[in-house]
Amino acid sequence: MGGPAxxxxxxxxxRLPQIAIALVSVGLVLPSLSIGFLSDDFSWLNIVRxxxxxxxxxxxxxxxxxxxxRPAPMALFRAIGLSLPEAVWPFRALIVLLHLANCLLVYWxxxxxxxxxxxxxxxxxxxxxxxxxxxxxxxxxxxxxxLASFLALSGFAxxxxxxxxxxxxxxxxxxxxxxxxxxxxxxxxxxVFLLCRLQPRLRTPAIIPVLLLPGVIYLTARYxxxxxxxxxxxxxxxxxxxLNPLEMGRRLFxxxxxxxxxxxxxxxxxxxGRYDSLRNILGSPGTSPPAYxxxxxxxxxxxxxxxxxxxxxxxxxxxxxxxxxVLALGVYLPFRNTSEHFLYFPSIGICFALGLLLAKAASQRxxxxxxVAIALFSVYAGSRANRLYRWHRASAALExxxxxxxxxxxxxxxxxxxxxxxxxxxxYGIPFVGEHSLNDAWSFRxxxxxxxxxxxxxxxxxxxxxxxxxxxxxxxxx
Numbered sequence: 084m085g086g087p088a089x090x091x092x093x094x095x096x097x098r099l100p101q102i103a104i105a106l107v108s109v110g111l112v113l114p115s116l117s118i119g120f121l122s123d124d125f126s127w128l129n130i131v132r133x134x135x136x137x138x139x140x141x142x143x144x145x146x147x148x149x150x151x152x153r154p155a156p157m158a159l160f161r162a163i164g165l166s167l168p169e170a171v172w173p174f175r176a177l178i179v180l181l182h183l184a185n186c187l188l189v190y191w192x193x194x195x196x197x198x199x200x201x202x203x204x205x206x207x208x209x210x211x212x213x214x215x216x217x218x219x220x221x222x223x224x225x226x227x228x229x230l231a232s233f234l235a236l237s238g239f240a241x242x243x244x245x246x247x248x249x250x251x252x253x254x255x256x257x258x259x260x261x262x263x264x265x266x267x268x269x270x271x272x273x274x275v276f277l278l279c280r281l282q283p284r285l286r287t288p289a290i291i292p293v294l295l296l297p298g299v300i301y302l303t304a305r306y307x308x309x310x311x312x313x314x315x316x317x318x319x320x321x322x323x324x325x326l327n328p329l330e331m332g333r334r335l336f337x338x339x340x341x342x343x344x345x346x347x348x349x350x351x352x353x354x355x356g357r358y359d360s361l362r363n364i365l366g367s368p369g370t371s372p373p374a375y376x377x378x379x380x381x382x383x384x385x386x387x388x389x390x391x392x393x394x395x396x397x398x399x400x401x402x403x404x405x406x407x408x409v410l411a412l413g414v415y416l417p418f419r420n421t422s423e424h425f426l427y428f429p430s431i432g433i434c435f436a437l438g439l440l441l442a443k444a445a446s447q448r449x450x451x452x453x454x455v456a457i458a459l460f461s462v463y464a465g466s467r468a469n470r471l472y473r474w475h476r477a478s479a480a481l482e483x484x485x486x487x488x489x490x491x492x493x494x495x496x497x498x499x500x501x502x503x504x505x506x507x508x509x510x511y512g513i514p515f516v517g518e519h520s521l522n523d524a525w526s527f528r529x530x531x532x533x534x535x536x537x538x539x540x541x542x543x544x545x546x547x548x549x550x551x552x553x554x555x556x557x558x559x560x561x
Contacts, residue, residue: 097190097200100200100203101190103204104186104190104204104207104208105186107208107212108182108207109179109183111467111468111471112182112220114475115175115179116172116175116176116179117475118175118221119479119481119482120223120478120527121474121477121478121481121515122222122224122514122515122516122520122524123520123523124222124223125520125523125524125527126224126523127148127157127224128164129526129527130145130160131161131164131165132164132527139158143157143158144311146316148224150316151266152263152304152308152309153227153263154263154304155227155230155263155264156226159177171223175223178219178220178229181226181229181233182216182220182229185236186207189210189236190204190206190207192236192243193207195244196243196403198435199442201442201445202435202439203438205442206437206438208460209438209459209460210434212463212467213342213430213434213463214345214347214463214466214467214470215346215423215426215427216426216430217347217423217474218422218423218514219423219424219427221470221471225424227265228425228427230264231261231267231428232428234257234258234260234264234268235257235258235271235274235428238253238254238261238271238293239274239278241254241257242285243282251290251293254290254293255293258293258297259296259297259301261297262300262301263304266414267415267425267428269298270414272298273413274411275290275293276294277403277407324418325417329380331417332382332383332386334416335416336382336383336385338415339386339408340382340385342408342429342430343433343437345465345466347423347466347470347473347511347512348465348469348470350512351473351511396440400439401439403435404432404439407429407432408431409432411432412425412429444456473510473512474513476510476511477511477515480510480515481515484516484557485516485524485525488548488557489529489532491548491557491558491559492534495534497532497534498534499534499546500535501546501547502537502547502548503518503521503536503548503549503550504547504548504549505549505550506550518538521536522535546559547559
């Protein structure tokens with residue numbers, strides 16, 4: 084990876100790849116502008132509406148949904164939510180722009196790290212079409228993923244391009260903002276060390292303040308923020324801690340497989356009943372220990388085998404991209420909670436690895452390399468289009484279900500208790516509207532008709548409504 088650094092902004096030959104990357108990245112996400120709000124989106128929107136009389140300082144002290152300290156996305160939600168109440172397109176337009184910027188930054192990062200123009204372009208195009216980005220791009224409440232990625236990548240870009248005297252304060256501000264967007268942005272620390280290893284011009288002693296100050300700023304702000312809240316309201320971790328090495332290896336395989344394979348489209352064709360069964364086994368190993376440990380052993384073995392194959396083919400070149408992904412995923416591996424939108428930023432390393440593999444294949448046999456690249460892009464783009472279609476279907480189903488629910492609940496006194504049975508949290512693997520978000524969705528849609536939905540029989544009188552997962556609709560039973 085030696086050779087002179089590339090000044091991408093001044094090289095006309097870089098313009099055509101950047102135009103192609105921009106067209107692909109925007110073209111595959113632009114149809115999402117018409118997808119409505121879903122699931123956790125309503126929790127964020129209700130916070131904005133319920134706190135509209137607060138000043139900005141008091142508002143930013145309010146915990147985000149689930150109790151996290153995320154003032155940056157909270158500020159974005161408020162700025163958009165108060166300016167254009169109930170409008171979904173500004174949020175989605177912002178996500179499109181962030182994805183475009185991230186794809187271009189991935190290309191630029193490859194060029195600054197002395198990857199060839201073709202490898203950098205393939206990497207950025209793969210990042211633009213990767214199916215595992217669906218949740219991050221189509222779910223409004225997950226906009227913190229592309230936002231945190233944009234801030235971190237911008238910090239990397241400054242460190243790689245400008246002198247430390249100029250880049251250090253700017254990068255410090257960007258990394259602190261990334262931490263204020265998502266806690267997993269702490270992975271910037273090992274990733275900057277990795278960049279120092281890959282690009283010798285970036286000297287480690289000069290960037291030590293950049294590594295430490297953002298964390299100090301974030302942790303100090305979070306500490307004082309937590310003191311202002313009632314005990315137990317602030318959340319500090321993404322899930323249940325599990326340091327079992329085999330389980331962490333299995334989870335790493337799970338993440339990597341979800342990046343490389345169009346998992347949701349495969350299960351869409353095979354049936355999401357199998358997907359739900361696998362989720363239950365992985366989420367609760369005690370339900371089926373033989374199946375769980377069989378999958379864990381298979382996953383770790385497949386992970387080691389794939390890594391050995393890639394190393395035999397590419398040698399040490401593959402280590403940097405794989406290290407990027409593992410370091411970016413490191414914050415999630417000790418925790419059992421997994422989600423597709425965690426993969427947005429870590430998938431950059433996988434895209435570089437795939438870019439190197441495709442370039443290697445093309446250098447040995449151009450026709451084979453081109454055929455494999457076209458096939459891979461076609462599968463990924465087709466899977467992204469499938470997920471986009473399913474998200475549109477989920478949005479339409481939610482609108483219909485909520486309208487139907489409003490009709491069934493008409494005439495009920497305010498604050499009536501409504502028992503709901505059979506509610507399904509997912510629709511084609513998409514966060515739909517579950518027990519945790521139905522009350523938020525109703526409150527957002529009907530702020531003048533307060534009702535309390537609950538989901539367990541308490542023996543108290545209530546209206547009873549059943550949800551049909553076949554028809555994606557409600558019916559009143561009592």
